[in-house]
Amino acid sequence: MSETKSPRKHRISIWGIILVFVGVVLLLQNFDLLPWGLWAMLWRFWPVILIIIGIDIIIGRHKPWLSTFLVLVVLGAFLGVAVWQYQMPPCQEVIITHSEPRGDLHEAVVEVDFQAGHLRLSALPPDSPNLVEALSRGASLTADFRREDTVGNLRLNSTWDRRPPWRRVGTGWTEWEVELTQDISLTLEVQSDAVNAELDLYHLKVTRLDLELNAANCEIMMPSGAAVTRAFIEANAANIEITIPDGVAARIEADVTVGAIEIDETRFPRRGDYYISPGFEDAQNRIYLRIELNAGFVEVS
Numbered sequence: 001m002s003e004t005k006s007p008r009k010h011r012i013s014i015w016g017i018i019l020v021f022v023g024v025v026l027l028l029q030n031f032d033l034l035p036w037g038l039w040a041m042l043w044r045f046w047p048v049i050l051i052i053i054g055i056d057i058i059i060g061r062h063k064p065w066l067s068t069f070l071v072l073v074v075l076g077a078f079l080g081v082a083v084w085q086y087q088m089p090p091c092q093e094v095i096i097t098h099s100e101p102r103g104d105l106h107e108a109v110v111e112v113d114f115q116a117g118h119l120r121l122s123a124l125p126p127d128s129p130n131l132v133e134a135l136s137r138g139a140s141l142t143a144d145f146r147r148e149d150t151v152g153n154l155r156l157n158s159t160w161d162r163r164p165p166w167r168r169v170g171t172g173w174t175e176w177e178v179e180l181t182q183d184i185s186l187t188l189e190v191q192s193d194a195v196n197a198e199l200d201l202y203h204l205k206v207t208r209l210d211l212e213l214n215a216a217n218c219e220i221m222m223p224s225g226a227a228v229t230r231a232f233i234e235a236n237a238a239n240i241e242i243t244i245p246d247g248v249a250a251r252i253e254a255d256v257t258v259g260a261i262e263i264d265e266t267r268f269p270r271r272g273d274y275y276i277s278p279g280f281e282d283a284q285n286r287i288y289l290r291i292e293l294n295a296g297f298v299e300v301s
Contacts, residue, residue, distance in 0.1 A: 217238065
């Protein structure tokens with residue numbers, strides 16, 4: 001008695017297609033063909049995942065190639081609509097400003113929580129009487145300031161637009177410009193998602209820097225005259241360029257899960273598990289830098 005074998009049905013992994021799609025978007029962003037802030041628009045289309053799973057359940061078992069074709073069409077259309085909405089000019093530009101006087105503060109802790117868009121952070125002029133001057137275009141900015149004796153605590157936060165997606169068409173690009181005093185010691189904590197960031201700390205006395213970047217592109221100029229700066233940077237699916245000013249010594253540790261890190265070993269020779277400037281311990285200005293990279297690229301020069 002002969003047995004007839006039923007033909008094998010080749011299924012195509014929907015989750016594999018989604019991973020390839022995410023990888024293609026990240027690759028295009030690495031080459032500046034798509035903006036990093038686009039992720040803020042893409043997450044609004046999360047119901048597309050339900051549509052894709054539904055297509056796979058209905059068609060995938062019997063016609064896997066047709067199912068794959070339809071899934072690719074849906075993903076392409078959803079990416080096209082997201083790019084179109086992202087690039088539309090704002091219907092009405094919203095500008096919000098905030099400033100806080102420095103007074104007799106000797107030091108300050110500044111927290112910046114910015115979601116999606118373009119963030120610029122730099123120093124105020126040396127004669128400015130303020131601790132901070134901030135300007136927001138395209139989204140709301142909330143500020144909370146408290147002080148304890150001569151120590152100030154400032155938090156700048158961006159709030160999500162909670163309107164339904166069809167009422168957000170044309171809301172455009174979000175941009176923050178934050179300037180901080182260069183006259184007192186600062187602890188700076190920055191958390192950003194889907195952002196293109198420029199952090200110019202050259203003239204700031206940042207003694208502690210905690211930076212978390214998710215799906216971001218960031219350029220950082222480290223402090224030039226803060227004596228001792230301790231910096232911790234966590235990067236998840238991010239590209240970061242870090243510049244150590246001339247005359248500033250650095251000790252760099254890097255933990256890379258997925259991705260690559262490139263360090264200028266002519267300035268920071270490798271010594272065991274870290275990179276360190278010659279004469280680091282005797283340098284007048286020193287930076288202790290630790291980097292945790294989970295997917296992405298970091299360059300230190």
